[in-house]
Amino acid sequence: MPVMFKIFYNKFIFILLFFSLLIPQLVVAFPITGGPRTVTISAQVVNNITPPPSGGGGGGGGSISIPTSVNFSGMAYPNSKVTILKDGQIAITTVADPNARFSVSINNLATDTYNFSVYGEDVNGVKSLSFSFPVYVTAGTTVNIAGIFLSPTINVDKSQVKKGDNLMVYGQTIPNADLGVIFHSDQEILKNTKTDATGLYKYNMDTTPLEYGNHDVKSKIAKDEVIAISREVPFIVGLVSRMQDNSNSCGTLRGDLNCDNKVNLIDFSIMAYWYKKLNPPNKVDLSGDGRVTLVDFSIMAFNWTG
């Protein structure tokens, strides 16, 4: 018995050592923010020699046209607006088809590294999370970024809900799909619902089991083993209910300092004015630490719409 124990014990120690070495690799591989992990990026070299226009005198050589383009395709929401940013500025917008599929190209690019990002906007003007693709583009190539699966949009009807009342969680994603609504409380609560033919979903949550205090809710959808997770929306369980005020876009889009429903150069300039200055306005100090630092700019960059 002691011999058996010794062998078992040594094996246990060996396994423990093995896993302790493996754990950091697992931690590193796990993404911090939900990204489009199934996005496929590929490139093809295109050498397209355009013949010279016929007619005209003199013959002479033809011009060589080297098309350079980046194609984006994936799933957004039915008939929704999809925006592609290039280095933080809106490069092109498109509209997804009724099945939520979109496809769009940016052409005539010079050889350079571009930071592309993609986001969608639902029927209520609520924006998805943005996904970024810093891609090196060389002349004469076509880069395909396919399989983009935009995160569902999400909103709640009340910023504060009276314990026991219903809280409506709603948003949009792909049509006719199963969707999970996840409440982050002391204990995570998962509820299931379905999207309709237009990709809209709603779930009425009975808040009786939720504790008083701050909570978050997000939605999750899976299709063909691809998972897309929405941003988290906060709400409070309290003694009275307060309706969510969505008329003021500044309330929903952090970093939209001038309330134009965009987070762009103008908002950046306002924040840059207050950088390291004393007593910035509460609206500009997004982190609420009494000063404008890199942290506030980071929150703005996360919500950037161009």
Added chain:
Amino acid sequence: MNKFKTIIYIFLSIFLLFVNQKVESSTISIVPSNNSIGKSEQFYVDILLDTEGKTVNGIEGSVNFSKDSFSFVRAEEGKSMVNLWIQKPVLNNETLEFSGIMPNGFSGVIDPFNPDNKLPGLIVRLIFEGKNEGNSLITTSKFLTTLNDGAGTLENILDSNIAITVSGVSNNYIYKTKNDETPELTANIIRDPNLYNNKYVLVYEAKDSLTGIKEVLIKEGRRPWKKIESPYLLEDQSRHSIISIQATNYSDSSIVINIDQLPYKLFSFWNIYVSILIILIIASLFFIKKRYEKYK
């Protein structure tokens, strides 16, 4: 002896379980064009960011060097992954400080021919010139990145350094980036209660994809050209001057854009006020004249 070994194993396992769980932080590397240079020879160092698989959206830090060994020439940010500079590289004695953001995040440059292997991104290219003979270090310090997680989670980056040797041989090589491109410039005039007390302010974004922007100048009406930074409080708050903005890159290629003045309003408060005042004065003069003639 076996007991001792077992105890060592257990402690080692526990140590590795806890210590190795730390997530890899981003790294900054300094890549010089040349490790050995001559006196008066210009060279560059690229400051590269490797996010180690994470998505970051903000960076700030300093680069330090010895003024006895090198003189700073300029910073080229045209090929930087930083899209918006909060603070462009500014020289303060022997330290260059800078900060900026990458909207929607950066997790490494994707080579579409090899998409699984993400490459480090350039933050800035710093051009120096060799001065006095000897070995000297260029070091990074106080580097921070913020995660693209919506909360601005800060992450410290370890310092990095590179040794450069300045030989006694003079070499008057001037580093120049070939650039045939014209800069891009977008500008808006805005008013916001949180910016210069709701006065007219110019905000702009000037970009050059190769070398970067050397300077931006403004001309308001008949006022002389003036070097500015965004956001800029306009001198003419009436907005009745044509505004010209010029962005120039390090190859001295420029772009100028004009912003028209606001049209004069015929029925503005001021115009109505002045008109009424003039009418009253004329009427008064007319009345005085009449009275004067009557008494005369």
